[in-house]
Amino acid sequence: MTAPTKPPHRTPAHPDAEVSPADLHAPVIDWFEENARDLPWRRPEAGAWGVMVSEFMLQQTPVSRVLPVYEQWLARWPRPADLAADAPGEAVRAWGRLGYPRRALRLHGAAVAITERHGGDVPSDHAQLLALPGIGEYTAAAVASFAYGRRHAVLDTNVRRVFARAVTGVRYPPNATTAAERKLARALLPEDEPTAARWAAASMELGALVCTAKNETCVRCPIAAQCAWRLAGKPEHEGPPRRGQTYAGTDRQVRGKLLAVLREAHAPVPQDALDRVWHEPVQRARALDGLVADGLVEPLPDGLYRLPLT
DNA sequence: AAAACGTGGGA
DNA sequence: TTCCCAAGTTT
Structure with missing residues (x-):
């Protein structure tokens, strides 16, 4: 009496067909149900x-x-x-x-x-x-x-890494997000809106907890069996090393010190209080100017400074 | 499109 | 101690 039921959508059309993107959804979402952090x-x-x-x-x-x-x-x-x-x-x-x-x-x-x-x-x-x-x-x-609960490709550093490994078969994604990554993310997005939203959160959480940048724990990964990178023997990253950002001695560090003073103060701060955070006057002045230009600091008459009131 | 933009914790 | 990295955006 019943019409022949459709085969489960996870069944490959051909026995040796490649793993289809949809084969990732259920394991990752199921894993998320069990392991999501209570944030x-x-x-x-x-x-x-x-x-x-x-x-x-x-x-x-x-x-x-x-x-x-x-x-x-x-x-x-x-x-x-x-x-x-x-x-x-x-x-x-x-x-x-x-x-x-x-x-x-x-x-x-x-x-x-x-x-x-x-x-x-x-x-x-x-x-x-x-x-x-x-x-x-x-x-x-x-x-x-x-x-x-809208349907969007949510492409953060975690998801990019998961896709780079599971699908593309490399250890790390490119330095900057590429058109190819956006295309892949859209192709992997479940059609169904609520499922797409679950998938977005789940794939991100997988990258944050299991498929991490260093010391990934494939033994806990719900898609380890299908992971292109693991299947390829987890080859090392090729190409230029991802440039690390220097911090010590930069304007950024000076800005941070200046702003720390202003944050703690609950009244306008005189110039000389700010001068004490950094010895080099040229860089110090440049950093302060930058903060003012960015609207993070408000200069007052008489050489006083405070966090912006407007 | 490269570079600026803070901070602190873990390996 | 040094290096790497953490749910990016803006110019």
Whole structure:
């Protein structure tokens, strides 16, 4: 009486056919159900604003350092309008030592834009998200996918590494995201919207917990049997070494020291207090000028400085 | 399109 | 101690 049932979609059409992209979805998503970390921005009560705040903070910054700042941030500014109503300098101060403090300024700017243009609600549309300060291709896709369950290729450093290994068969992805990677990510994206969203979170988590940059643990990997890189004998990375960023002695380090002083101070700081953070006057002045130009520091008459009030 | 942009923890 | 790396964006 029943019509012949379709074979499960995971069954290869031909016995020796290559592993199809869809063969990765179920194992990775199942693994995610069992192993996903209980992170605050993944809880339902986080909402889209919580997801968005976490994504800003997680740009180039480890989860462990984000956790405490995230909690304080959401407690103080539970909605975009709350942050928008406060001074940008307060955002920079609350950012603490997360690094790249321009992110704090941009998050504040995004909150203002959301309040003005979107009635205080984080938009779910990728293009509208992309138009907000501090949101690029990755963050727009991440917020749309994680907060709203939309179908987007979410291509961060973790996912890029998982794809590089599992599909392309190399240890590391290229230095910068390529068109080929975007194409692959789109091809691998499940058709079904909720499944696509699960896949995005799951493939990212796999890269973060198992398929890590160093000391990957293939024994815990749900797709080890299909991993092109492992199957090829885990060949070493070819090509130019990925350039490391120097830090000591750079303007960045000086900016960091200057801003640390301003963060701790709750009244305008005189020039000579800032002068003490760095011996070399030319570089010191350049760093301070840069901070002012970036809007991270506000100069006042009489050689006083503070975090920006507007 | 290369380079700037912070910070701290682990190997 | 030094090096590498961590859910990128902007110019």
